Amino acid sequence: MKKEYIIPIFVPHLGCPHDCVFCNQRKISGQTKMVTADDVRKTIDYYLRNFRKEDNYIEVAFFGGSFTGIEPEKQEELLSVAYEYVKDNKVDSIRLSTRPDYIDKEILKRLKKYGVKTIELGVQSSSDYILKRAQREHTFEDVKRASKLIRKFGFTLGHQMMVGLPESTKNDELKTAKDLIKLKPKIVRIYPVLVINGTQLEKDYEAGEYKPLSLNQAVETSKDLLTLFNKKHIRVIRIGLQNTSEITDPNDKNSQVVAGPYHPAFRQLVESAMWYDSISNKIKKINMKVKDVQIDANPYDINNIVGHKRCNVEKIDEIYDTNLIVKANYKIKRGKFKITSLTRALN
Numbered sequence: 207m208k209k210e211y212i213i214p215i216f217v218p219h220l221g222c223p224h225d226c227v228f229c230n231q232r233k234i235s236g237q238t239k240m241v242t243a244d245d246v247r248k249t250i251d252y253y254l255r256n257f258r259k260e261d262n263y264i265e266v267a268f269f270g271g272s273f274t275g276i277e278p279e280k281q282e283e284l285l286s287v288a289y290e291y292v293k294d295n296k297v298d299s300i301r302l303s304t305r306p307d308y309i310d311k312e313i314l315k316r317l318k319k320y321g322v323k324t325i326e327l328g329v330q331s332s333s334d335y336i337l338k339r340a341q342r343e344h345t346f347e348d349v350k351r352a353s354k355l356i357r358k359f360g361f362t363l364g365h366q367m368m369v370g371l372p373e374s375t376k377n378d379e380l381k382t383a384k385d386l387i388k389l390k391p392k393i394v395r396i397y398p399v400l401v402i403n404g405t406q407l408e409k410d411y412e413a414g415e416y417k418p419l420s421l422n423q424a425v426e427t428s429k430d431l432l433t434l435f436n437k438k439h440i441r442v443i444r445i446g447l448q449n450t451s452e453i454t455d456p457n458d459k460n461s462q463v464v465a466g467p468y469h470p471a472f473r474q475l476v477e478s479a480m481w482y483d484s485i486s487n488k489i490k491k492i493n494m495k496v497k498d499v500q501i502d503a504n505p506y507d508i509n510n511i512v513g514h515k516r517c518n519v520e521k522i523d524e525i526y527d528t529n530l531i532v533k534a535n536y537k538i539k540r541g542k543f544k545i546t547s548l549t550r551a552l553n
Contacts, residue, residue: 208263213253216270217241227340227372227406228399246287254296266291268302275308278316285320292321299323303366307344309352314359325356326364326395332385336374341406346385353389365391369427370399370419370467372410376427383434394435395444398424400466408464424467428476446472471514478513482521485511488545489526496547498529503543505534511543
């Protein structure tokens with residue numbers, strides 16, 4: 207199996223007509239200056255020098271802003287450089303993210319010309335009311351139209367959704383996931399809302415008009431969303447913003463996060479919560495008191511089964527008064543586990 211490498215190129219705020227309430231791309235990316243063709247070339251060369259010389263899959267990804275909202279000349283300037291590396295077989299593909307209302311046939315023809323394979327749409331919610339509340343300035347009808355057009359042109363479709371937008375509930379977010387599934391994306395990102403310095407959401411938070419989700423709330427909702435996407439074999443490629451020097455613990459003096467469910471290992475918390483539920487349900491079905499419970503699983507899954515800082519082991523030991531033993535077993539498929547119990551002697 208090829209190892210996937212991403213070469214990230216941030217194009218902060220270019221193409222966006224305004225700020226959504228949660229957004230400050232310059233703060234999130236730590237980048238403020240205009241990206242040039244030379245920047246793209248230097249970035250790609252730097253990453254290629256540092257990737258392992260092995261059989262891998264390399265993708266150039268234009269993140270931030272709304273790429274297809276940039277002037278066509280600027281799009282072509284940046285894409286043409288990345289496409290040189292595709293043609294020279296140094297890079298396998300190009301991806302980008304954009305707004306659903308910045309997609310049409312002419313735009314897609316241009317992206318095809320420069321070898322783009324994947325287009326991710328910033329959807330955020332399928333509720334028009336919540337989109338309006340977040341000042342997105344597009345509707346879910348725009349998402350449906352753009353998604354169908356992207357798939358028709360043969361691109362890989364990706365969706366990005368958010369958890370904890372102003373006035374959004376868990377039911378709203380579950381409905382968003384179900385609505386996205388109907389549009390058949392291949393990949394999805396789930397982003398819990400963080401209050402970022404310099405945003406409208408920060409003003410609302412300081413005024414007491416917005417209350418961010420707790421970490422536990424964000425994990426529980428994301429867990430249910432991940433379950434929905436997994437059942438439909440839709441790959442969730444990210445849960446939570448990537449940890450950087452700017453997006454880090456709010457207590458860090460350099461952090462641009464004011465409040466919200468930040469955690470450096472957010473995805474692990476979500477996946478560990480899913481494993482806890484599965485193991486807990488199995489333990490409940492054991493109709494006797496047990497002293498030890500042994501879980502055999504693929505080595506790939508061990509960290510998530512044990513949990514962040516052994517949280518699953520400690521929680522199960524405390525709730526069920528049992529000793530949880532986790533062992534690696536290469537014969538077990540990823541995502542599966544075998545449970546063995548040892549009954550406790552009665553006094």
